[in-house]
Amino acid sequence: xATTRSKTGIFVIGITFALCISASAQxxxxxxxxxxxxxxxxxxxxxxxxxxxxxxxxxxLPMGAHLVLQTSSGPIDVHLGDAKVLRAxxxxxxxxxxxxxxGEPLALGDSTYxxxxxVQKGAQAVAVRNTRGFLTTPAxxxxxxxxxxxxxxx
Amino acid sequence: xxxxxxxxxxxxxxxSAACGGGNGIAVPPPPVGKYTLANLNGQYAFVTNGESxxxxxxxxxxxxxxxxxxxxxxxxxxxxxxxxxGAPSLALQISGGNYTVNADGRGTLTLNVVSGGVAxxxxxxxxxxxxxxxxxxxxxxxxxQSSTGSGNFIKQNSxxxxxxxxxxxxxxxxxxxxxxxxxxxxSIVGEFTASGGPITTGVEDVNDNGVFTxxxxxxxxxxxxxxxxxTLPGFGRGIAQLNGVQYAFYIVDASRVRLLNISxxxxxxxxxVAQSNTAPANVSSISSSFVFIVAGSSGNGGITRVGRFTANxxxxxxxxxxxxxxxxxxxxNTTNNTSISLDAANLGxxxxxxxxxxFAAAPFKFVFYLSSATQGVxxxxxxxxxxxxDVADGSIAAQTGSPFTSSNxxxxxxxxxxxxxxxxxxxxxxxxxxxxxSQVVVTSLxxxxxxxxxxxxxxxxxxxxxxxxxxxxxGDGTSSTASNRNTMSVKLVKSNSTTVNFVVYFVNPQLxxxxxxxxxxxxxxxxxxxxx
Numbered sequence: 050x051a052t053t054r055s056k057t058g059i060f061v062i063g064i065t066f067a068l069c070i071s072a073s074a075q076x077x078x079x080x081x082x083x084x085x086x087x088x089x090x091x092x093x094x095x096x097x098x099x100x101x102x103x104x105x106x107x108x109x110l111p112m113g114a115h116l117v118l119q120t121s122s123g124p125i126d127v128h129l130g131d132a133k134v135l136r137a138x139x140x141x142x143x144x145x146x147x148x149x150x151x152g153e154p155l156a157l158g159d160s161t162y163x164x165x166x167x168v169q170k171g172a173q174a175v176a177v178r179n180t181r182g183f184l185t186t187p188a189x190x191x192x193x194x195x196x197x198x199x200x201x202x203x
Numbered sequence: 204x205x206x207x208x209x210x211x212x213x214x215x216x217x218x219s220a221a222c223g224g225g226n227g228i229a230v231p232p233p234p235v236g237k238y239t240l241a242n243l244n245g246q247y248a249f250v251t252n253g254e255s256x257x258x259x260x261x262x263x264x265x266x267x268x269x270x271x272x273x274x275x276x277x278x279x280x281x282x283x284x285x286x287x288x289g290a291p292s293l294a295l296q297i298s299g300g301n302y303t304v305n306a307d308g309r310g311t312l313t314l315n316v317v318s319g320g321v322a323x324x325x326x327x328x329x330x331x332x333x334x335x336x337x338x339x340x341x342x343x344x345x346x347x348q349s350s351t352g353s354g355n356f357i358k359q360n361s362x363x364x365x366x367x368x369x370x371x372x373x374x375x376x377x378x379x380x381x382x383x384x385x386x387x388x389x390s391i392v393g394e395f396t397a398s399g400g401p402i403t404t405g406v407e408d409v410n411d412n413g414v415f416t417x418x419x420x421x422x423x424x425x426x427x428x429x430x431x432x433x434t435l436p437g438f439g440r441g442i443a444q445l446n447g448v449q450y451a452f453y454i455v456d457a458s459r460v461r462l463l464n465i466s467x468x469x470x471x472x473x474x475x476v477a478q479s480n481t482a483p484a485n486v487s488s489i490s491s492s493f494v495f496i497v498a499g500s501s502g503n504g505g506i507t508r509v510g511r512f513t514a515n516x517x518x519x520x521x522x523x524x525x526x527x528x529x530x531x532x533x534x535x536n537t538t539n540n541t542s543i544s545l546d547a548a549n550l551g552x553x554x555x556x557x558x559x560x561x562f563a564a565a566p567f568k569f570v571f572y573l574s575s576a577t578q579g580v581x582x583x584x585x586x587x588x589x590x591x592x593d594v595a596d597g598s599i600a601a602q603t604g605s606p607f608t609s610s611n612x613x614x615x616x617x618x619x620x621x622x623x624x625x626x627x628x629x630x631x632x633x634x635x636x637x638x639x640x641s642q643v644v645v646t647s648l649x650x651x652x653x654x655x656x657x658x659x660x661x662x663x664x665x666x667x668x669x670x671x672x673x674x675x676x677x678g679d680g681t682s683s684t685a686s687n688r689n690t691m692s693v694k695l696v697k698s699n700s701t702t703v704n705f706v707v708y709f710v711n712p713q714l715x716x717x718x719x720x721x722x723x724x725x726x727x728x729x730x731x732x733x734x735x
Binding site: 083084085086087088089104105106108110111112113114128130131132133136137155157158159164176178179181182183184185186187188189190191195196197198199200201202203 | 255257259260261262263264266283285287288289290291292295316318319323325343347348350380384385386387388412413414500501502503504505528529530531533561562563564565586587588590591592594623625626627631632633634635723724726
């Protein structure tokens with residue numbers, strides 16, 4: 050799949066979502082949690098599915114936004130990071146939405162969860178982690194003009 | 204206090220309601236103590252790190268500056284440099300302001316800052332820890348700006364306002380965000396030797412968004428700001444170049460310089476502290492227990508680690524660490540694969556490693572730089588599968604003055620924490636920045652006092668919460684026994700109440716590092732510091 054990345058960190062997808070849903074979700078057996086305490090872009094896979102539930106501040110760990118995604122392999126909990134990034138990217142997630150998630154399993158303690166790096170809904174996508182796996186901030190979605198305006202901050 | 208890096212079931216609504224006034228609002232008793240307006244008198248270099256909202260997005264915010272208090276409630280002059288998510292605002296004039304100091308050392312500070320030709324106030328809560336220093340949180344909530352963050356201020360010695368004063372070896376720790384897009388967390392710890400302007404030698408360890416640079420050379424210089432020459436003799440302000448990156452700096456005195464990155468789109472800040480000749484040159488000369496705290500970012504979100512170890516030469520024992528990894532609490536008690544070493548080529552630089560048996564594939568690794576036998580900075584370098592598990596740094600300090608008991612953990616303390624908590628501004632629940640500043644009296648290990656808190660999603664701080672709590676000390680208080688931890692609870696009451704529970708490590712009877720060890724919707728860490 051061809052993707053291009055804008056300077057603001059918003060990903061614009063060049064082909065239709067229909068192509069995405071022809072693939073099956075890559076979610077399979079999770080690797081040993083001992084090996085998953087850091088993010089490696091080489092391990093990335095993607096999930097395709099339907100949003101069952103979205104919470105901007107879930108009680109499920111780790112802290113942050115989560116969604117439950119219904120995939121062909123069953124429901125999967127996905128960590129989306131800082132909900133303010135999704136809001137800044139104007140990406141709303143509601144039950145029934147078809148989405149594509151790029152990311153990988155990460156360990157938290159001795160358990161694992163699916164850590165999203167890119168959340169895509171239709172032609173819109175938002176990077177919620179950078180390529181090293183660290184959570185992005187709303188500032189990453191600001192335009193150069195918006196950033197320039199920050200020079201007025203006291 | 205380094206931030207960082209870092210769940211309250213009572214959300215923002217709790218605090219909003221609490222500041223509404225009326226019946227059922229708890230009010231702290233009248234402040235008691237020795238402080239007056241006269242205790243804030245002179246020039247002070249200040250720093251804060253936090254978050255700002257100006258109408259587009261909430262962004263990270265760091266500032267460093269200098270204000271002058273007249274001892275009578277007035278701010279007469281000052282200047283600050285600001286970095287908002289990589290966008291710097293340089294040499295902003297502080298045209299005036301005012302402050303209050305209660306008898307307990309708590310108070311307010313308002314600085315009227317001129318930007319674009321317009322003066323607008325920024326507001327802080329302060330708690331004096333002496334006439335020379337104090338802790339502060341940003342409590343700005345105006346039509347022009349909402350901002351929060353934690354920091355401190357230290358009295359400046361104007362006799363040191365010259366480039367020649369920055370001389371000799373210094374240890375430094377800068378942390379924040381790198382300059383790439385999308386940005387990532389960055390930590391730089393190291394040491395340099397300055398000589399009347401030029402940096403003659405130096406070494407640093409960098410964790411930039413998970414990419415390590417180890418023991419790299421440092422070059423650069425300190426100079427007056429050619430555009431604002433008068434800020435050096437007036438405020439101790441100048442411009443530094445460190446490895447090609449530009450910083451605004453403020454001289455506190457010859458022993459400390461405060462720096463804020465102002466180039467390259469990055470947002471880094473921190474202090475450089477003079478290194479004394481007591482910094483150990485050989486590991487065989489180390490015989491002490493140490494407490495450390497680091498905060499920053501992991502792939503899961505915010506992370507804090509606070510802990511301790513005993514080093515006797517190259518032998519490391521009694522390693523205890525309490526981790527809060529974005530709501531996941533991990534207790535580490537280990538003697539496995541421990542080691543400590545010092546870098547013969549770089550005085551004060553060393554590494555320590557140990558393994559939590561439950562996380563054998565990611566043995567703990569840290570690099571530290573000691574500025575003396577008892578103080579230093581520390582950066583985590585733990586990897587898993589050759590990738591960094593986090594970007595986190597902070598402080599390391601020798602543990603002295605034990606046994607810690609109700610007899611020596613007593614008196615008045617300033618208390619500050621910063622990090623993330625669950626907040627709810629209407630229909631939008633989110634984990635956002637939280638900063639708290641308090642003054643407490645500790646008697647028989649019980650806490651009583653008052654606090655301000657700013658949960659940023661609210662947009663408005665909440666003042667004068669009734670603060671109570673308790674400290675429990677295990678054994679001699681060094682927590683040298685595995686499975687034992689010292690704890691502290693802090694109960695905050697306005698119209699409602701909540702209690703936050705911490706693990707606490709005493710550095711000495713006057714200072715402790717703590718981090719919450721319960722409530723998976725909160726990741727905060729802070730310090731408890733005795734008032735003098």
